[in-house]
Amino acid sequence: MTKTVIITGGSKGIGRSLTEGFAAAGYKVVVGARNDSGISEVDPDNIRFVQCDVQNEADHRRLLDAAMDWTGQLDVYINNAGFSAWRPISDIDGEFFDDMMAVNLKGAFFGCKIASEGLRKGGVIINISSLAGKRGTANNSMYVATKFGMNGMTQALAKELGPRGIRINALCPVLVRTPGLMEALAVEGSPAKGDPEAFLAGFAARDAALGFLPEGEDVAAMAVFLASEQARAISGQCINVDSGVLPG
Template sequence: MDMSLTQLSLTRLMDLTGKRALVTGGGKGIGAAITTRLIEAGASVTIADLDPSGADFAKQVGATFAQCDVADSAQLEAAVDMAAGNAGLDILVNNAGIFPTTGPVGKVSDDFVHRMLDVNVRAQFSATREAVARMPNGGAIVNMASIAALAGGANISAYSASKGAVVSLTQAHAHELGPKGIRVNAIAPGIIDTPGVKEQLEPLRAGGLDIDARIAANPVGIAGQPDHIARGTLFLVSELAEFITGQVLVIDGGATA
């Protein structure tokens, strides 16, 4: 047994001092919590977000902000470049995603499916391509999937398909990039209390849905919070997870157990 590993302190294993990170969709919700934790661990973080209000959040926590639609290749490349600077990038969190309710299959247009796949999958592919070109010292990538990738549900087919593809992408990239010292993992969050989720569930409140009860519907019985996902992300990008790649970490309070 290599005893030198056990002598590394936990503080040192979680320390991201000197690391440069890009968090897509980091202006609010899960991405904002991830940004906060990465900065706390010592990383320099750039947020790439479509919504310009993310600039205020970035300023508040000491991140750099790039207004960017991740589905726009030129904007995405500029954001990756900004995050990498001259030293190169160490961490990419492909978090930006959209989840408008798909609706019944008969009502789903090609344009709807195209945008869903473009933002939720193709942009992760492109961000990884640009990031890897700027990771001279290896690195860690976390792709945001969803429990919708693992189990079906009515009226969310386009979203489920996009997140299923994120899982496959993660596994393939883990194999391809492992030899370059780059680990690639995915997180599959359960329902998490974010502005995006509230927006989606709000119209259902009129029909009697108790949104808070829905968010807390899991064996642990607590509402999933963005920080629960941020803690998992910190684990996966840190040295604590140096032997973990190509995996999907389900963080859902046991909802899918």
């Protein structure tokens, strides 16, 4: 039986890899994002785009309605939309604080809320978190706070939704090369110090046990597994996709 997945922020970066991975696995994919970025053209029969802003609870409901109108069911909901930005605490103002909390944490929270209304027994929620949800780094306090919050929310909802047969897990990738990451690394205050390419190469060699950093396809493969029946006993976990960076 064909399954249906909703993926927020699924038109670019890690989200695009998730969309392509689930479509390849035979899912009908509803992509919610601000911009299409050509994602519908990847597989027009199995991918549908719905414009949305994850900060708005009503937009998550629109995604659920789109899935139900298309296939009559929802099996998986992936909260992927988010952004990273390094900024020292002295430069963090109310606008920056509110924007990051609204997209990274509020957006995921309302995704979980609406998903919990549409998912049946056996349904799955996956939150795309970060290794930053497990350890703090300099000039990254706001992003770290949102991802620690996402991981805690995942654990709490696993207990709340588990009795209904709904599983929820988080994935915690380390630095995955995407346009968004490269843009974030290019700003003053990031650990790249003006040279993102050299930073990523050095980080992989120094901190990754495997000597390389994961790609979006690696995150997608783990998400497809977590959505499958083979992962039926896995819930409330925040799973690293980090090439062995943590522990370390």
